[in-house]
Amino acid sequence: MAAPERRFPILVVGATGAFGQRIAELLARGEAIELVVAGRTRDALEAKAAALSTSSGHPVRVAVLDANVATAADVAALGVRLVINASGPYEAGSTTLARAAIAAGCHSIDLADSRAFVAGFGALDEAARAAGVLAVTGASSVPGLSSAVVAALRGGFATVDAIDIAISPGNAFDPGVATVASVLGGVGQPVGMLLDWQWRTVHGWQGLGRGSFGSAGRRWLGYVDVPDLDLFAREDARLGTVRFRAGLEVLPFHLGLWAASWLVRAGLIGSLAPLAPGLLAIKRALARLGSDRGGMFVELRGRDAEGHPKAVRWLLEAGSGHGPYVPALTSVALARRLASGAETRRGAMACFGLVGLDVILAEAAGLDIKCSTHDTAHEP
Known part of the structure; x- marks a missing residue:
């Protein structure tokens, strides 16, 4: 009898915030996702993980992590394949978590709508390609x-x-x-x-x-x-x-x-x-x-x-x-594509035409x- 396929582990940072909690809720719908919720306040994270575990029927892990100081070792220790940064704010040059994910060999997605942040994100492209991962910024409403x-x-x-x-x-x-x-x-x-x-x-x-x-x-x-x-x-x-x-x-x-x-x-x-x-x-x-x-x-x-x-x-x-689910839809759709293997692009880029409209709106079911x-x- 074949062993069951391992679920794709995803870390959501800022999982108790306005948009992070919606991302976590949408991802918890899927059977193929192993969810890790992260932020700076353990009590709120434990409550969120318990609620998601009850609704999904799958255990949800908790990690106390600050996106502004996270290291590659912090990310690697969690054993995840994808990091979604929903913590914000996204200020120009504040790519600490994305760089940590890349160095740990993980894909990364953020919800940045900052013009300067997105414009400078291409500086991570060489590192992301060398690591064989996809790093995406702006996977939100805009x-x-x-x-x-x-x-x-x-x-x-x-x-x-x-x-x-x-x-x-x-x-x-x-x-x-x-x-x-x-x-x-x-x-x-x-x-x-x-x-x-x-x-x-x-x-x-x-x-x-x-x-x-x-x-x-x-x-x-x-x-x-x-x-x-x-x-x-x-x-x-x-x-x-x-x-x-x-x-x-x-x-x-x-x-x-x-x-x-x-x-x-x-x-x-x-x-x-x-x-x-x-x-x-x-x-x-x-x-x-x-x-x-x-x-x-x-x-x-x-x-x-x-x-x-x-x-x-x-x-x-x-x-x-x-309405607050709308900024979460694109990141969740892209995460599922990575989890299924359908998304094969690598490098660092803006989420500009990366995911089809029908695929994004399917997450609003x-x-x-x-x-x-x-x-x-x-x-x-």
Whole structure:
């Protein structure tokens, strides 16, 4: 009788955080995954492991690990094949955990949406290739999911002039201090953005406008700095506009950031990031405002094969508080491909068109997440 095949061991760092816990929950669904949850607080990790063990019927291991100081020996001691870093924040050059995983001969995936972090990640490529592993950054809503959407829509166009992406979570979402600090750190800061065939300098959370998110309603939006702004422009030199915006559901919150952005832009405040704990406390106290519904859209504008103007919008609507699973979907899909042997690429790279849209959305089975695509009016 053949011995049962060993399950693929995956370490999730930041497994009690806003997105890490969702990654762990989705991975625990699979029979082929052996899960190790890691972070800095053992009590919270033990509780998470116990809950996942009960729901999955498989034991879940616990490791106390700090992503900022982890070594190759720390990773190797756990006997894992893949490390997923969901701990954040992802600051330029802070690749300690990815380097430790590579040195230990492990694949690595992170959820970075920092433009500078993703831009510099290629510095790990030579080491990753030498170790025979895949190191991926940005396996999140952007650029992982957004690039998969664009790849799926692009076939209907002869040329694409503009890519417009926007995200707005429901106010019920509790993002944690690190995520809030990352968002606040971009408020009022200069952002290089391709608009109307010219690189222009805009500022975070300015460019005030509105966008529709289906059942989540119309939301106010502002500019945000993300890796997509570079990646799409580099992929297609014919693009005239690559725009990314985000918005808060509760209007006073969004307008508050917009107003503060002018203070940062004027140099009166260096950064709003230090205010993260206080502002998050206010948000939590007012959690009853807004809803548990969020959304994301990706719109392409250009011309079809006959030269006629064409515009297509892909819309994701998330309800029942399931929006925070969206940033987790791409990393989980890529992890399963590595576990099954379907993913054979090696080296260090951004998660830009690495995973197909259908493969990513398959991970949303059973969640209150629905997607639709439709043509929209477009003027030349």
